[in-house]
Amino acid sequence: GAVVSQHPSWVICKSGTSVKIECRSLDFQATTMFWYRQFPKQSLMLMATSNEGSKATYEQGVEKDKFLINHASLTLSTLTVTSAHPEDSSFYICSATLSGQGGYGYTFGSGTRLTVV
Amino acid sequence: AQRVTQPEKLLSVFKGAPVELKCNYSYSGSPELFWYVQYSRQRLQLLLRHISRESIKGFTADLNKGETSFHLKKPFAQEEDSAMYYCALRVSSGSARQLTFGSGTQLTVLP
Numbered sequence: 717g718a719v720v721s722q723h724p725s726w727v728i729c730k731s732g733t734s735v736k737i738e739c740r741s742l743d744f745q746a747t748t749m750f751w752y753r754q755f756p757k758q759s760l761m762l763m764a765t766s767n768e769g770s771k772a773t774y775e776q777g778v779e780k781d782k783f784l785i786n787h788a789s790l791t792l793s794t795l796t797v798t799s800a801h802p803e804d805s806s807f808y809i810c811s812a813t814l815s816g817q818g819g820y821g822y823t824f825g826s827g828t829r830l831t832v833v
Numbered sequence: 834a835q836r837v838t839q840p841e842k843l844l845s846v847f848k849g850a851p852v853e854l855k856c857n858y859s860y861s862g863s864p865e866l867f868w869y870v871q872y873s874r875q876r877l878q879l880l881l882r883h884i885s886r887e888s889i890k891g892f893t894a895d896l897n898k899g900e901t902s903f904h905l906k907k908p909f910a911q912e913e914d915s916a917m918y919y920c921a922l923r924v925s926s927g928s929a930r931q932l933t934f935g936s937g938t939q940l941t942v943l944p
Contacts, residue, residue: 758936762931811877822932
């Protein structure tokens with residue numbers, strides 16, 4: 717079945733530095749990838765929708781200059797948290813839709829635990 | 834804007850007992866609803882979707898448009914059903930089709 721690989725699974729960084737999270741679709745082409753953020757004991761909150769070859773669409777309240785999303789190919793999307801601060805510490809999850817598929821075509825990555833110290 | 838509500842954060846039942854995880858939604862359009870499950874230390878995965886009207890691992894969910902609900906049910910819970918369950922609503926927004934998640938219900942099936 718469809719697999720999405722997300723890397724790294726966890727990262728600790730110093731405040732003020734930038735962190736890049738990768739999301740790869742391993743055996744399918746993902747025309748659309750979604751980035752979510754999940755705080756402890758809370759639901760997944762959609763941050764942005766990324767379409768291959770075009771600019772990401774950010775949800776209201778998400779700073780596009782802080783959370784840079786690049787979707788340069790049909791198998792790779794990256795989320796870069798720039799100038800990270802402790803309040804950016806969270807669990808980030810990507811998901812990808814299979815090209816041409818309907819709603820059941822969402823496949824999720826295993827998530828990245830970001831801790832900013 | 835669309836919204837998904839799962840009123841129970843925690844739910845515990847005994848093995849063999851029936852279980853129902855509640856989900857209500859608000860959306861002005863025609864909804865597409867899903868249940869996702871996340872087992873301990875595993876990634877989120879699709880359990881079932883209302884369009885297919887299927888039963889997966891003994892779970893079923895019926896869309897009730899009158900009550901705007903999509904409750905997840907299983908007649909006899911098993912210990913391996915213990916997991917976090919998320920109800921999700923899909924909307925169309927331009928060329929993207931986004932999922933809106935409920936807050937999740939942690940199901941614990943006791944031996």
